[in-house]
Amino acid sequence: MDIASKYNPKEVEPKILQKWLKDNSFSAKSDTKHKPFSIAMPPPNITGILHMGHALNNTIQDVLIRFKRMQGYRSLWMPGTDHAGIATQNVLEKELAKEGLKKEDIGRKEFIKRLWSWRDKYGSTIIEQLKKLGASCDWQRTRFTMDERYSEAVKDVFISLHKKKLIYRDNYIINWCPRCKTALSDEEAAHKEIDGWLYYIKYPVFPKPETKNPHPAYIVVATTRPETMLGDTAVAINPKDTRYDWLKGKTIILPVVERELRLIEDEAIDPEFGTGIVKVTPAHDPVDFMLGKKYKLDFINIMNDDATLNKNVPNDFIDKDRFQARRELLALLEERKLIERKEPYKVNAGHCYRCNTIIEPRISLQWFVRMKPLAKEAIKVVEKDKIKFYPQRWKKVYLNWMYNIHDWCISRQIWWGHRLPVWYCGGCNPDLKLHLSPKLEELDPNNPILRSEFNIRSIASNLAYVVSKEKPVCKKCKTANWMIQDSDVLDTWFSSWLWPFATLDWPKKNKDLNYFYPTNCLITASEILFFWVARMIMSGLEFMKEIPFRDVIIHGTVRDDKGTKMSKSLGNIIDPLEIIDKFGADALRFSLIMLAASGSDVYLSDSKFLVGRNFSNKIWNATRFIFLKIKDNNIRIDNLEFKILDIPDKWILKELNTTVEQITSYLESYSLNEAAKKIYDFFWHVFCDWYIEIIKDNFTPNRAKVSMYILLNSMKLLHPFMPFISEEILQLIKDNTSLRIEKNLGHLDWPKEYKLKIEKKDIEEINALFDSIKEIRNIKADLGLGQKKVKLEVKTKVEKQNLWQDNKAWLQRLTLTSEIAFKNELERVLYENFFWSLNFDTESVDMSVFVSSLNKKIKNLEGVAKKVNARLKNDSFLKQASHDIVNKERDKSKSMSWELERLKKLQRAFAPAK
RNA sequence: GGGCGGUUGGCGCAGUGGAAGCGCAUCUCGUUUACACCGAGAGGGUCGUAGGUUCAAAUCCUACACCGCCCACCA
Numbered sequence: 001m002d003i004a005s006k007y008n009p010k011e012v013e014p015k016i017l018q019k020w021l022k023d024n025s026f027s028a029k030s031d032t033k034h035k036p037f038s039i040a041m042p043p044p045n046i047t048g049i050l051h052m053g054h055a056l057n058n059t060i061q062d063v064l065i066r067f068k069r070m071q072g073y074r075s076l077w078m079p080g081t082d083h084a085g086i087a088t089q090n091v092l093e094k095e096l097a098k099e100g101l102k103k104e105d106i107g108r109k110e111f112i113k114r115l116w117s118w119r120d121k122y123g124s125t126i127i128e129q130l131k132k133l134g135a136s137c138d139w140q141r142t143r144f145t146m147d148e149r150y151s152e153a154v155k156d157v158f159i160s161l162h163k164k165k166l167i168y169r170d171n172y173i174i175n176w177c178p179r180c181k182t183a184l185s186d187e188e189a190a191h192k193e194i195d196g197w198l199y200y201i202k203y204p205v206f207p208k209p210e211t212k213n214p215h216p217a218y219i220v221v222a223t224t225r226p227e228t229m230l231g232d233t234a235v236a237i238n239p240k241d242t243r244y245d246w247l248k249g250k251t252i253i254l255p256v257v258e259r260e261l262r263l264i265e266d267e268a269i270d271p272e273f274g275t276g277i278v279k280v281t282p283a284h285d286p287v288d289f290m291l292g293k294k295y296k297l298d299f300i301n302i303m304n305d306d307a308t309l310n311k312n313v314p315n316d317f318i319d320k321d322r323f324q325a326r327r328e329l330l331a332l333l334e335e336r337k338l339i340e341r342k343e344p345y346k347v348n349a350g351h352c353y354r355c356n357t358i359i360e361p362r363i364s365l366q367w368f369v370r371m372k373p374l375a376k377e378a379i380k381v382v383e384k385d386k387i388k389f390y391p392q393r394w395k396k397v398y399l400n401w402m403y404n405i406h407d408w409c410i411s412r413q414i415w416w417g418h419r420l421p422v423w424y425c426g427g428c429n430p431d432l433k434l435h436l437s438p439k440l441e442e443l444d445p446n447n448p449i450l451r452s453e454f455n456i457r458s459i460a461s462n463l464a465y466v467v468s469k470e471k472p473v474c475k476k477c478k479t480a481n482w483m484i485q486d487s488d489v490l491d492t493w494f495s496s497w498l499w500p501f502a503t504l505d506w507p508k509k510n511k512d513l514n515y516f517y518p519t520n521c522l523i524t525a526s527e528i529l530f531f532w533v534a535r536m537i538m539s540g541l542e543f544m545k546e547i548p549f550r551d552v553i554i555h556g557t558v559r560d561d562k563g564t565k566m567s568k569s570l571g572n573i574i575d576p577l578e579i580i581d582k583f584g585a586d587a588l589r590f591s592l593i594m595l596a597a598s599g600s601d602v603y604l605s606d607s608k609f610l611v612g613r614n615f616s617n618k619i620w621n622a623t624r625f626i627f628l629k630i631k632d633n634n635i636r637i638d639n640l641e642f643k644i645l646d647i648p649d650k651w652i653l654k655e656l657n658t659t660v661e662q663i664t665s666y667l668e669s670y671s672l673n674e675a676a677k678k679i680y681d682f683f684w685h686v687f688c689d690w691y692i693e694i695i696k697d698n699f700t701p702n703r704a705k706v707s708m709y710i711l712l713n714s715m716k717l718l719h720p721f722m723p724f725i726s727e728e729i730l731q732l733i734k735d736n737t738s739l740r741i742e743k744n745l746g747h748l749d750w751p752k753e754y755k756l757k758i759e760k761k762d763i764e765e766i767n768a769l770f771d772s773i774k775e776i777r778n779i780k781a782d783l784g785l786g787q788k789k790v791k792l793e794v795k796t797k798v799e800k801q802n803l804w805q806d807n808k809a810w811l812q813r814l815t816l817t818s819e820i821a822f823k824n825e826l827e828r829v830l831y832e833n834f835f836w837s838l839n840f841d842t843e844s845v846d847m848s849v850f851v852s853s854l855n856k857k858i859k860n861l862e863g864v865a866k867k868v869n870a871r872l873k874n875d876s877f878l879k880q881a882s883h884d885i886v887n888k889e890r891d892k893s894k895s896m897s898w899e900l901e902r903l904k905k906l907q908r909a910f911a912p913a914k
Numbered sequence: 915g916g917g918c919g920g921u922u923g924g925c926g927c928a929g930u931g932g933a934a935g936c937g938c939a940u941c942u943c944g945u946u947u948a949c950a951c952c953g954a955g956a957g958g959g960u961c962g963u964a965g966g967u968u969c970a971a972a973u974c975c976u977a978c979a980c981c982g983c984c985c986a987c988c989a
Contacts, residue, residue, distance in 0.1 A: 003948095005948075005949070006949085006951075007949095007951085191985090191986090198989085221989080222989060223989060224989070225989090236989095268987075268988090269988090269989090270988050270989085272988090273988050273989065274988090274989065277989095278988090278989050279989075280989095281989095285987080285989075286987050287987040287988080287989070288987090288989085289987090290987075348986095348988095391919095393918065393919070394918095396917075396918070397917080397918065397984065397985085400916095400917070400918090400984090400985070401984090401985070404985080404986085526983085526984080529984090530984095530985095557983090561925085561926090563982090594937080595926080595927090595937095597926090597927060597928080599919095600919095600920090600927080601982090601983095602926095603925090603926065607938085608926090608938085610938090610951075611937075611938080613951060614949095614951040614952095615951090616951085617949065617951045617952095618948095618949065618951075618952085620948090620949080620951095621948045621949035621951090621952090622948065622949075623948085624948055624949080625947085625948030625949080626948085627948095628947085628948065629947085629948090632947090673927095673928095674928090677928095677936080677937085680937095681936095688948090688949085689953085692948080693953095696946095696947055696948095697947085699947095777954060777955070778954095778955070778956095780954090780955090781942085781943075781954070781955045781956075782955085782956090784942095784943085786942090786943045786944065786954080786955085787943070787944055787946085787954085813946075813947095814954095816946085816954090853956085861933095863933095864933050865933090867933080868932095868933070871932085871969075871970075874969055874970090875969085876968095876969040876970095877969040877970070878969085879969080880968085880969055880970095881932080881969065881970080885932060885970095888932075889932075889933095892932090892933070896933085
């Protein structure tokens with residue numbers, strides 16, 4: 001057996017991965033004899049490639065899944081991808097553009113066909129990348145939000161909500177992306193401040209013919225979007241604002257358009273802002289829309305779907321882009337001296353979350369989900385902590401959003417997605433029939449198709465509709481021949497909100513759904529709390545009558561080392577695959593977990609991954625050393641039962657017990673980074689730095705077993721974090737010992753406490769030895785003796801002499817002393833504790849560094865001791881503090897004076913004679 | 915405008931009432947029975963500011979400052 005002195009993940013990881021996949025290691029079957037544990041992976045977009053955010057998100061999930069699997073749960077991690085309507089469509093549109101084509105050029109059918117073949121080719125890239133990360137998903141269950149069965153569930157949900165009148169169709173002001181040419185939900189409009197102008201525009205006011213006019217012949221309104229004035233139908237003031245009493249009864253004329261505007265009064269108007277008068281554009285502004293509804297104003301839609309102006313504006317502006325129109329309109333107003341002034345202004349504008357185009361609020365016929373009724377239960381379960389957030393503070397954020405929830409616009413005017421199960425009859429609607437192709441119908445009477453790219457939307461508001469999963473028969477015409485499906489598709493999130501149960505083949509009743517739902521945890525970044533998490537809770541309660549998950553774990557955002565969010569467009573991304581290539585997936589995973597304090601953002605740079613890389617190598621070499629020793633000493637290990645245990649053996653086993661207990665409890669409370677720190681610290685600084693150092697001299701068969709036991713259990717503890725290297729080391733254990741281990745590491749039992757008798761005295765003694773070693777090293781370093789071998793003198797009782805004698809070899813090595821001699825008296829005392837005093841020869845060395853460090857220590861300690869002693873003399877402290885505290889302080893004071901005494905003795909021994 | 919976080923050594927973070935800690939970086943020493951992707955040591959902080967509560971405050975309270983997120987119909 002030869003083990004390389006450097007760990008090579010590039011060789012190990014693909015090999016282990018291959019084995020896992022071949023054995024189908026992570027398949028999860030329902031089994032009522034065991035408890036279930038399940039997580040539904042947030043499905044990445046099919047357009048996605050693995051980025052650091054995914055790496056962090058999925059590592060957290062994998063740690064929990066692997067941990068629970070080892071604890072004996074039937075652990076299901078459900079993987080899958082999201083069709084990501086707009087995002088995917090945009091990608092393909094860009095591809096088409098390379099051929100000089102638009103999607104309209106090839107038509108809907110062909111476009112969808114290409115989308116599917118694109119997804120077959122690239123859509124599972126990210127799944128393959130997740131495998132490289134070590135994700136232990138049940139890959140055979142991989143789902144896609146547009147799978148046939150999943151699509152059925154989506155339709156069922158639409159129909160069910162519609163039946164309950166929780167889905168409705170209405171003309172409403174929505175966020176419109178003029179580039180994607182679709183409606184967006186409120187959540188999909190990201191508000192960002194941009195630099196703009198606030199324009200003060202004069203609207204002329206005319207007196208009624210018979211009255212005189214003592215006031216200026218215009219009013220001034222302020223706006224950031226002047227072009228929308230072409231759709232104004234009113235101006236508004238606050239009813240309490242007496243400044244404009246004179247306006248009542250006058251005629252206000254909209255410039256350029258020359259339309260008469262109504263004057264309305266509403267509390268919503270802030271008299272302090274601008275001039276206190278607001279122009280009202282009901283079809284292009286959310287507030288104005290409300291006012292329009294309230295006061296029954298005219299709604300004039302002035303824009304086409306690409307945000308060029310339509311025929312409802314004066315001729316000069318028709319077909320001009322909104323920003324071009326703005327410039328030209330401003331010029332015209334300027335010319336007519338109708339602009340009073342303009343001032344720089346920060347405009348808070350909505351941006352399309354997919355293409356970053358500025359949203360145009362626009363009135364439009366869309367489909368909505370009534371959210372208030374759905375939110376009711378979803379609020380309760382969080383208020384009552386049936387669903388808990390980690391960190392807790394997100395509970396408030398969630399609730400605040402839920403209390404103020406608005407209806408959800410779910411229809412999208414794109415092609416890639418689940419088409420609305422809504423049908424119109426051409427037979428009953430001549431307008432529509434005109435556009436149905438009779439020719440194609442002859443070929444397939446059951447499949448009428450639109451003749452051209454005519455958009456049903458343009459006449460939909462006049463059409464009666466039928467909601468149905470399959471093509472329905474028209475009640476009037478008694479035939480399905482003229483039935484045509486709505487051209488809109490559903491918001492992507494309208495399918496992903498069903499993820500926790502639709503992936504388990506809901507609505508089909510089945511064992512797995514019953515067993516694995518509700519899932520245990522949901523792990524996500526805060527960005528999709530409203531998009532996804534909140535909606536899943538609502539849909540779970542609505543359709544499963546049960547919460548979808550119990551714990552929501554929200555991790556931070558991945559940033560670069562300057563704190564900027566990583567994004568492709570900023571070019572500051574660190575590619576997880578490159579890190580895997582350079583350092584290994586284990587190193588990537590471990591480093592991420594170490595850096596991600598629960599819920600806080602993660603700052604990354606290439607060098608941050610060295611933690612994981614170095615740790616892998618350390619583990620590798622410790623293992624290598626143990627096996628070298630076993631081989632050198634010709635030891636056969638066929639069981640892990642220990643007969644005789646020395647103090648260091650008992651000590652390390654006890655340390656392992658503590659570590660097991662702590663890691664288990666950290667993992668159970670989702671403090672993954674604490675757990676990772678613990679295994680790191682135990683393996684490196686307890687096991688390697690002390691135990692292995694100790695046993696080097698005396699590698700008995702018994703100690704071979706103890707170290708093998710520690711190694712094996714460390715690998716188990718490590719496995720959730722570093723699955724590859726731990727699995728590989730288990731393989732080495734199998735290959736190089738006679739231990740019978742049947743399973744993969746990931747399926748072995750999670751470590752338990754090792755029952756062991758250890759007396760308090762043993763622990764005290766070994767700690768006294770460790771302290772002595774550290775102190776000797778300290779003093780030697782201060783004296784500049786560094787690595788020089790000195791003669792150590794020990795003064796202690798016979799009984800403790802035996803302790804030193806028994807452990808002499810390693811004590812000598814760890815203190816770098818050439819010999820240890822027992823003395824009845826010491827010439828001077830360099831270190832003493834309850835059990836013994838020590839001295840060693842210092843020959844002619846420079847004492848100055850040592851003495852000054854000694855003086856400093858004494859000064860510090862004196863300072864603290866003074867405070868403690870003052871406290872102990874303070875009556876109010878003695879009266880008011882608890883007994884425990886007072887006793888603690890007394891102990892503290894005692895040990896401090898003892899330590900001070902010791903230091904002062906040293907000082908006397910070393911201080912240059914004056 | 916509202917809400918929520920944060921402010922602790924050069925950097926990233928722990929510490930939620932009783933002697934300021936960890937990792938990285940820095941410095942010194944070191945080829946020693948695996949590992950230089952290593953080992954042994956050292957230096958470095960009046961815990962954002964100002965008040966208050968308390969025998970005792972990094973920790974609790976109140977203001978303020980700065981940073982960051984989220985929500986919101988101030989045109």
